[in-house]
Amino acid sequence: MGWLSAGDGYEVALVEGKVAARATSGRAAGRQLKSLPRGLRDHPEVDRLRRFAEWLDRHAAACVAQVDSWMVSSLPVPTGLLARVWPDEAWQSALRDLAVVGDDPDEVGFLRGATDSGELRVVNLDGETVRLSPRTVTLPHPVLLPDLEELREFAAELGIVQGVEQIHRATWRRPGDLEAKATEVREFAGGTFRSRFALAARASSLGHRVSGGCATTRVRDGGTLVEASVWIGEPYWDGEVTTGGLTWQDREGRALPLREVGAVAWSEGMRMAAALYAGREIEEGKDA
Structure with a gap:
């Protein structure tokens, strides 16, 4: 201007x-x-x-939120759409250097550009810039990316800084020894906050929805909508509160057995619970 x-x-x-x-x-x-x-x-x-x-x-915040939604859900995105929005600096900032996958699920590259004809310029893991023109691409959630640690090392060598947290997003993998009927994770329960308002405010600032007594995040995992929730206390409670357990529900509100929770939903639920717990009150002193 x-x-x-x-x-x-x-x-x-x-x-x-x-x-x-x-x-x-x-x-x-x-x-x-x-x-x-x-x-x-x-x-x-x-x-x-x-x-x-x-x-x-x-506008910039809306672009980041939309790209984050595509990434978390690993939804296929038309390459023609990426080409149309690429000239917009806000969209470009949100999309640049994200790991993308085209027709070959084993071929991962970092997005560097898009042409008017719908071609994407991608830096592959050999360090070469190649052009791809699949009908759609996905921006995979990092828990779905093979050899994630190697990908992170390669990204560091290239000096990649992503506008949407993907490669360095905190991830959790579901344990293989879960009890058959277990429906709750208590790993991040018991975090103390001075008030329910403070805990709800932290949840909102992290981008999570506060509904009733829970902080929630919705994830489309493998085509299925799943909601992870952490108990944060009764809405009008005026005293000290502690974080509760983490659970997952399907779109009908049925509590999912932990063994049925998908990889992305598990990781995003644990990410929410861990981030809430990290803001807890920590006692000081030798007896803390």
Whole structure:
């Protein structure tokens, strides 16, 4: 975006997401000012740019949320769609360097670009940039990626920084020795918070839904919608609370035996429970 006239002697523009001004006359002509002059703070052009910056922030957050949803659910995404949104900087920032899989499930690469014709530019695990044109690609959840640790090492060598947490997302794998009738995980139960409000606020800040007495996260795992939930206390309780157990339910609300919980749903549920537990009150002192 270029500089816009804003009254006598000044121009304004968005610079790194903030409204900046520069003088158009005098010794400082053409030089960006350190702060907005008082007389410009309520100028219509400045207000318009502020509102536009707020919209850009919301748009960027929406792009990240959508790409995160594609990744967590490992949904197939049309390559034509990626090509159409790629010129948008917000979409590009969310998508760049994500691990993608095309027609061959064993061929993983990092997304570097998309052409108008629907081709994707991908850096493969040999370090070569190749072009792919499958009808759809998936942005796999990391728990589904083979040789994840090797992939992380390769990403570090390439200096990859992802706008959506994928490669370095915390993952948990379901144990193989679960009891047949077990429906609850207690590994992250018992975390103490000074109030139910504080625990609910932490859940919301982490992007989880608070419904009734639970923090929840929904995952589409293998085509099935599953909801993981952690008990966080009665909604209007005013005293100290502790985190409860972690459970999973199907779309009809049936509690799933742990052995039936899919890999992605298990990992995302454990990720939520661990993140909630990490914010607990920790006693200090030699007897803590």
